[in-house]
Amino acid sequence: MALVEIKNLHKSFGSNHVLRGIDFTVEQGEVVCVIGPSGSGKSTLLRCVNLLEIPQEGQVIVRGEEITDPDCHLDAARQGIGMVFQQFNLFPHLSVLANCMVAQTTVLRRKASEAEQIARANLSRVGLDDKVTAYPAQLSGGQQQRVAIARALSMDPALMLFDEPTSALDPELVGDVLTVMRKLALDGMTMLVVTHEMAFAREVADRVVFMDGGVIVEQGPPAEVIGNPQQQRTQDFLRRVL
Ligand code: ADP
Numbered sequence: 699m700a701l702v703e704i705k706n707l708h709k710s711f712g713s714n715h716v717l718r719g720i721d722f723t724v725e726q727g728e729v730v731c732v733i734g735p736s737g738s739g740k741s742t743l744l745r746c747v748n749l750l751e752i753p754q755e756g757q758v759i760v761r762g763e764e765i766t767d768p769d770c771h772l773d774a775a776r777q778g779i780g781m782v783f784q785q786f787n788l789f790p791h792l793s794v795l796a797n798c799m800v801a802q803t804t805v806l807r808r809k810a811s812e813a814e815q816i817a818r819a820n821l822s823r824v825g826l827d828d829k830v831t832a833y834p835a836q837l838s839g840g841q842q843q844r845v846a847i848a849r850a851l852s853m854d855p856a857l858m859l860f861d862e863p864t865s866a867l868d869p870e871l872v873g874d875v876l877t878v879m880r881k882l883a884l885d886g887m888t889m890l891v892v893t894h895e896m897a898f899a900r901e902v903a904d905r906v907v908f909m910d911g912g913v914i915v916e917q918g919p920p921a922e923v924i925g926n927p928q929q930q931r932t933q934d935f936l937r938r939v940l
């Protein structure tokens with residue numbers, strides 16, 4: 699059974715038909731990178747996977763449960779999905795440690811002691827053992843993004859969604875975040891990653907999906923889609939970004 703299955707997904711904003719029939723799956727343990735021009739619907743697709751956007755047509759099935767079914771218990775389904783955005787969205791008034799604990803205690807109802815232990819372990823995983831008492835404003839963008847990753851991991855997600863996690867970072871800070879993501883992939887985490895980092899996609903992705911104009915134009919192993927694209931639109935896009 700695929701971890702995520704998307705069938706004939708359509709999403710419009712008013713008259714803007716953004717997703718025009720998307721079909722694809724993410725298997726357990728797979729790393730899928732989504733690439734494509736700005737405005738092609740990549741973020742909208744990612745946001746439909748945890749129903750931050752409600753599609754007009756089609757199905758999103760996560761771990762066998764159709765979350766687009768109005769009867770689905772959405773909160774429970776969402777708990778299995780971690781999301782990391784371009785903007786880190788940390789709570790500025792909470793310490794790094796508290797940022798990684800709050801959803802654990804409120805949503806998962808873990809005891810504070812257990813939540814703290816899990817938060818510390820995940821902060822260690824992203825290389826921030828020494829920053830647990832710091833506040834977001836005291837950290838670099840790359841460190842804040844790693845806190846956001848640790849926070850998502852602390853909820854024990856079965857799937858991690860990343861929407862251009864390094865796009866807001868100064869170039870010298872990008873590497874640390876990609877290193878953490880590479881490590882997660884090696885640990886077997888299932889990941890769906892929208893990214894402009896072609897070197898990362900080429901090295902880490904099991905599969906690359908190229909989107910343009912709200913459809914999947916081409917998908918396959920990175921050596922094929924990035925290394926030897928078959929479609930004109932993919933070739934044109936890669937010529938511009940590589
Ligand atoms: P990408 O992530 O590939 O750059 P997006 O999914 O963000 O593309 O956007 C695709 C299209 O959907 C764009 O035309 C954008 O303006 C539109 N769009 C995205 N989110 C919204 C929204 N919340 N309301 C209205 N239009 C939106």
Ligand code: MG
Nearest residue numbers: 740741742862
């Ligand atoms: Mg986007």
